[in-house]
Amino acid sequence: MSRIQTVFQRLQADGRKALIPFVTAGFPAPALTLPLMNALVEGGADILELGVPFSDPMADGPTIQRASERALAQGMSLRKVLETVRAFRAANADTPVVLMGYANPIEAMGQERFVAAAHEAGVDGVLVVDYPPEECVSFAATAKAGGLDPIFLLAPTSGEQRFADVARAGSGYIYYVSLKGVTGSAKLDVDEVARRIPEIRAAVGMPVGVGFGIRDAESAQRIGAVADAVVIGSRIIEEIENNPGDEVARVRDFMRPIRAALDALATGRGVQA
Amino acid sequence: MQMADTPYQFPDASGHFGPYGGIFVAETLMPALAELREAYAACQNDPAFVAEFEYELKHYVGRPSPIYHAKRWSELLGGAQIYLKREDLNHTGAHKVNNCIGQAMVARRMGKPRVIAETGAGQHGVATATVAARYGMECVVYMGSEDVKRQAANVYRMKLLGATVVPVESGSKTLKDALNEAMRDWVTNVADTFYIIGTVAGPHPYPMMVRDFQSVIGKECLVQMPDMVGRQPDYVIACVGGGSNAMGIFHPYIGVPGVRLVGVEAAGDGLDTGRHSASLTAGRPGVLHGNRTYLLQDEDGQIIETHSVSAGLDYPGVGPEHAWLKDTARAEYVGITDAEALEAFHKLCRLEGIIPALESSHALAYAAKLAPSLPKDKILLVNLSGRGDKDMHTVAERSGIQF
Numbered sequence: 001m002s003r004i005q006t007v008f009q010r011l012q013a014d015g016r017k018a019l020i021p022f023v024t025a026g027f028p029a030p031a032l033t034l035p036l037m038n039a040l041v042e043g044g045a046d047i048l049e050l051g052v053p054f055s056d057p058m059a060d061g062p063t064i065q066r067a068s069e070r071a072l073a074q075g076m077s078l079r080k081v082l083e084t085v086r087a088f089r090a091a092n093a094d095t096p097v098v099l100m101g102y103a104n105p106i107e108a109m110g111q112e113r114f115v116a117a118a119h120e121a122g123v124d125g126v127l128v129v130d131y132p133p134e135e136c137v138s139f140a141a142t143a144k145a146g147g148l149d150p151i152f153l154l155a156p157t158s159g160e161q162r163f164a165d166v167a168r169a170g171s172g173y174i175y176y177v178s179l180k181g182v183t184g185s186a187k188l189d190v191d192e193v194a195r196r197i198p199e200i201r202a203a204v205g206m207p208v209g210v211g212f213g214i215r216d217a218e219s220a221q222r223i224g225a226v227a228d229a230v231v232i233g234s235r236i237i238e239e240i241e242n243n244p245g246d247e248v249a250r251v252r253d254f255m256r257p258i259r260a261a262l263d264a265l266a267t268g269r270g271v272q273a
Numbered sequence: 274m275q276m277a278d279t280p281y282q283f284p285d286a287s288g289h290f291g292p293y294g295g296i297f298v299a300e301t302l303m304p305a306l307a308e309l310r311e312a313y314a315a316c317q318n319d320p321a322f323v324a325e326f327e328y329e330l331k332h333y334v335g336r337p338s339p340i341y342h343a344k345r346w347s348e349l350l351g352g353a354q355i356y357l358k359r360e361d362l363n364h365t366g367a368h369k370v371n372n373c374i375g376q377a378m379v380a381r382r383m384g385k386p387r388v389i390a391e392t393g394a395g396q397h398g399v400a401t402a403t404v405a406a407r408y409g410m411e412c413v414v415y416m417g418s419e420d421v422k423r424q425a426a427n428v429y430r431m432k433l434l435g436a437t438v439v440p441v442e443s444g445s446k447t448l449k450d451a452l453n454e455a456m457r458d459w460v461t462n463v464a465d466t467f468y469i470i471g472t473v474a475g476p477h478p479y480p481m482m483v484r485d486f487q488s489v490i491g492k493e494c495l496v497q498m499p500d501m502v503g504r505q506p507d508y509v510i511a512c513v514g515g516g517s518n519a520m521g522i523f524h525p526y527i528g529v530p531g532v533r534l535v536g537v538e539a540a541g542d543g544l545d546t547g548r549h550s551a552s553l554t555a556g557r558p559g560v561l562h563g564n565r566t567y568l569l570q571d572e573d574g575q576i577i578e579t580h581s582v583s584a585g586l587d588y589p590g591v592g593p594e595h596a597w598l599k600d601t602a603r604a605e606y607v608g609i610t611d612a613e614a615l616e617a618f619h620k621l622c623r624l625e626g627i628i629p630a631l632e633s634s635h636a637l638a639y640a641a642k643l644a645p646s647l648p649k650d651k652i653l654l655v656n657l658s659g660r661g662d663k664d665m666h667t668v669a670e671r672s673g674i675q676f
Binding site for chain 1: 287295296297298299300301303304305443444449450453456457460463558559560561562563565568570572573574575576577
């Protein structure tokens with residue numbers, strides 16, 4: 001069983017929801033990525049999504065674009081992301097790491113070489129934003145055979161055929177993008193999410209995480225009430241951006257109330273936002 | 274790979290030209306592209322759509338564009354005869370408008386009142402703004418902030434036509450970043466917005482759709498050349514940035530035996546300097562902007578900044594069908610430097626009384642290189658894709674002249 005499946009099984013047994021933070025590797029500086037990953041775990045992360053910076057992040061809003069540009073300007077690359085994961089894995093055997101990024105750096109390394117190198121470094125899953133299921137049949141198969149969960153996105157615009165496509169190609173969990181637009185957009189329609197999640201979960205037979213638009217404990221709890229996992233990205237990048245010199249502690253502190261709000265769902269207690 | 278007895282039928286149903294093309298976008302855009310594929314297929318099969326498109330091309334654009342024998346220049350070069358397909362005489366001064374009319378008509382049929390576009394030098398932005406004004410549609414054009422500075426006159430033209438021009442500050446602040454930003458707008462506003470892509474790149478069906486609309490160029494040549502000289506040309510030569518004018522003139526000639534197709538990329542300061550935009554000549558395959566194609570990238574797969582004196586060729590990718598034509602050797606691709614393009618620009622001004630766009634000057638420069646090596650009865654057909662009025666500033670600056 002993969003590390004990702006183990007995490008979801010354990011959480012499900014406890015009636016808890018997964019908290020999945022995202023950081024861009026190499027932002028604000030390559031040397032800070034490992035301490036930030038550890039801080040996210042201390043703050044209550046169940047799974048880490050690590051952004052692989054790309055020069056042309058078409059699906060990202062301004063916050064993650066800026067983070068990617070700064071990371072690249074400091075020499076971050078897919079190879080260095082893998083080195084960082086290897087260092088993280090040396091001290092943490094349990095927390096799954098999912099790489100999230102765009103196709104071209106993987107194509108440049110070669111799909112098979114990438115899968116082997118990522119698995120060897122301790123990566124558990126990979127979400128390639130611009131590899132929809134129909135364009136990565138062989139990549140998804142290579143990833144699965146090589147011990148990586150290929151993770152796919154679903155969107156409010158996705159129909160039942162898309163559910164079937166990602167169910168076939170993917171494993172680990174499904175990432176439901178809770179609104180139209182790019183990462184970091186502000187509008188979040190919780191009722192719409194609540195309506196879609198049960199049908200998606202039933203169709204894909206995997207845990208469903210929700211991301212895009214979740215910014216604090218209150219919105220995390222509302223989403224956590226209906227989803228299996230809550231993904232927070234742009235808001236964490238902003239926390240890093242706004243607190244130069246104090247990023248690691250601030251990120252840990254930012255995570256804690258969100259963790260508490262999600263765990264309150266398990267014990268049936270509400271939380272004051 | 275292409276057999277003589279099997280007709281050329283690309284892309285396949287899933288939008289692939291061999292290994293190239295495809296639909297490499299985030300899930301949020303997949304339904305929008307499916308909707309567009311359906312709408313475009315319905316338009317293709319609708320005689321009323323086809324008739325309206327032809328009417329617009331004739332009465333609004335001024336087609337067919339003539340073919341002109343550049344006799345003085347050919348004589349001076351002393352070899353093959355050079356003929357020019359005069360896309361510079363179209364309304365708005367370039368081939369771009371052919372595609373904009375087609376896509377705006379599809380947008381109207383889909384009931385989308387808002388169109389967006391990306392632009393580099395501003396030619397596609399101007400053509401989109403023109404057509405949006407013509408049809409009464411809201412128009413937003415994304416343009417890298419560096420290009421906004423360099424192309425102030427085109428920015429003003431777009432504003433005169435009623436468009437909103439949004440300067441893009443991310444990345445290298447040029448065409449590729451404008452394209453990223455237009456994609457982001459589209460993802461966010463997909464319900465009421467149609468994205469008019471200006472070249473034969475992007476996710477399926479764009480490379481096919483843009484090619485189809487631009488193919489009017491080559492279809493006219495197929496009829497005009499026999500009328501004029503009694504036969505088809507020996508070479509068809511066109512500049513390639515994204516590659517829409519080249520695909521437009523190449524595509525109808527793909528199945529015509531004996532016609533060599535030559536795409537001319539921008540070699541900038543020279544291919545060995547690293548400062549160029551020659552994706553097919555010096556790049557390698559990868560995935561960008563929704564399709565797999567040849568890209569200029571570093572060893573980590575990051576897209577690198579490109580250079581060309583001509584903003585319209587300054588793009589790190591190229592249409593996937595060109596990648597396929599290169600691999601199958603049905604077309605060949607060469608590079609022309611900034612200096613060579615400028616020399617051809619001046620030659621055409623002085624010898625033929627035609628001021629060509631700097632983009633088209635790359636195709637002209639290759640023709641001028643090739644012509645002297647061929648006998649006088651050989652025929653080179655060059656796509657003169659646009660006029661050079663927009664380039665006055667760049668050319669004057671290069672000659673050390675201030676206005």
